[in-house]
Amino acid sequence: MNRNFFKALKMEKIAMFIILTLIVFVAALAIVTTLIMVVMGKTRDIAILKSMGATTSSIMKIFIFEGLLIGVVGTIVGTILGLLIAYNLEGITQFLEGLFRFKFLPGDVYYIDELPSTVRPLDVVLIDGIAFLLSFLATLYPSRKAAGLDPAEALRYE
Amino acid sequence: MAEIRVENLLKSYKQGSRRVEALRGIDLVFNGGEPVAVIGPSGAGKTTLIHILGTIDRPSAGRVLYDGRDVFAMSDRDLARFRNRTVGFVFQFHHLLLEFTALENTMMPALIQGVQRREAKGRAQEILEEVGLGDRMTHKPGELSGGEQQRVAVARSLILEPQVLLADEPTGNLDRETGEGVYQLLQQMNREKGITLIIVTHNEEIAGRLPRRIHLVDGRVV
Ligand SMILES: Nc1ncnc2c1ncn2[C@@H]1O[C@H](COP(=O)(O)OP(=O)(O)OP(=O)(O)O)[C@@H](O)[C@H]1O
Ligand SMILES: [Mg+2]
Numbered sequence: 550m551n552r553n554f555f556k557a558l559k560m561e562k563i564a565m566f567i568i569l570t571l572i573v574f575v576a577a578l579a580i581v582t583t584l585i586m587v588v589m590g591k592t593r594d595i596a597i598l599k600s601m602g603a604t605t606s607s608i609m610k611i612f613i614f615e616g617l618l619i620g621v622v623g624t625i626v627g628t629i630l631g632l633l634i635a636y637n638l639e640g641i642t643q644f645l646e647g648l649f650r651f652k653f654l655p656g657d658v659y660y661i662d663e664l665p666s667t668v669r670p671l672d673v674v675l676i677d678g679i680a681f682l683l684s685f686l687a688t689l690y691p692s693r694k695a696a697g698l699d700p701a702e703a704l705r706y707e
Numbered sequence: 708m709a710e711i712r713v714e715n716l717l718k719s720y721k722q723g724s725r726r727v728e729a730l731r732g733i734d735l736v737f738n739g740g741e742p743v744a745v746i747g748p749s750g751a752g753k754t755t756l757i758h759i760l761g762t763i764d765r766p767s768a769g770r771v772l773y774d775g776r777d778v779f780a781m782s783d784r785d786l787a788r789f790r791n792r793t794v795g796f797v798f799q800f801h802h803l804l805l806e807f808t809a810l811e812n813t814m815m816p817a818l819i820q821g822v823q824r825r826e827a828k829g830r831a832q833e834i835l836e837e838v839g840l841g842d843r844m845t846h847k848p849g850e851l852s853g854g855e856q857q858r859v860a861v862a863r864s865l866i867l868e869p870q871v872l873l874a875d876e877p878t879g880n881l882d883r884e885t886g887e888g889v890y891q892l893l894q895q896m897n898r899e900k901g902i903t904l905i906i907v908t909h910n911e912e913i914a915g916r917l918p919r920r921i922h923l924v925d926g927r928v929v
Contacts, residue, residue: 603819604783604784701763704802705754
């Protein structure tokens, strides 16, 4: 009995991990695509800056900075929201259960009838660190693309 | 005042399986401080030549020497620095940064060079006064007329007192009178500051007034 229970819990943790990884992956992709769009929209401006003597690395820095800004703001907002939810999980589940007349964990099926939640500071720091690192990595490809742009081509036309 | 020597310049573009020869062996010397008109039919390679002279494009073969220095032998970083200090561009389209004011646009090359903001601002104000835009400094390009936009572009190209000013049909999109104003401004800068002025133009009248004309046809000087 007990062994099955822990097995199930472990499975759940793995499933959770996979889902979270996918979410983070999609978020990182969102930064990549957003930046690629920005870079495409700024083709002319990049070419203008280059024609005035801006170096490849300074152009790269502009877009890495923009990507990091998205990453930092996202991480901070995400952390605040996450912590708010984690600290008020009981109230939130009760509210939702009341709203939809539905029990997340019916006591007659599961051993527990509420979602347990603890905030582990180390986890928070670790996940924030990873989120920040990922958003940095996500900026590299678009920034490189921006910096490598051929100015002559972009300046030929309106 | 830079002397620019162009040796056997070739430029070809790959277009699918075809090769387009934009420049087919150009040999030229531009003397320091000399105003020169580059003329020729559409597709002759004028823009390509200007871009290569200004080092924003690389030739397929041949060399460009500024006072004897082979510019394309430089590293990318050095070339960017060189471009920042030596070359000013005025394009057919103003190519100003739309989110920035006339003043900020004019400051930009100085900021790229690392000049202090205050100092860059002072210099930009001075130059905008000089081109007659003292009362338009906080306007964005969208709030300026075509002639004013082009004068901001001229101010921007001059803020670092380049040795060479490359202008690619700078009056192409302006009416006769406004175009004449921009042209006068360019010539005044050439006279007062000894800047080597290379100006691409379809305007016969403007070309005719310059002491030297280079006629390009089909990638060659004729
Ligand atoms: N990226 C490119 N790919 C292929 N061909 C190109 C490219 N850029 C320019 N060309 C070709 O090179 C030739 C020279 O072009 P360039 O723009 O230098 O002419 P131009 O003399 O400035 O003409 P215009 O007076 O119309 O501005 C043209 O035949 C043009 O089609
Ligand atoms: Mg052209």
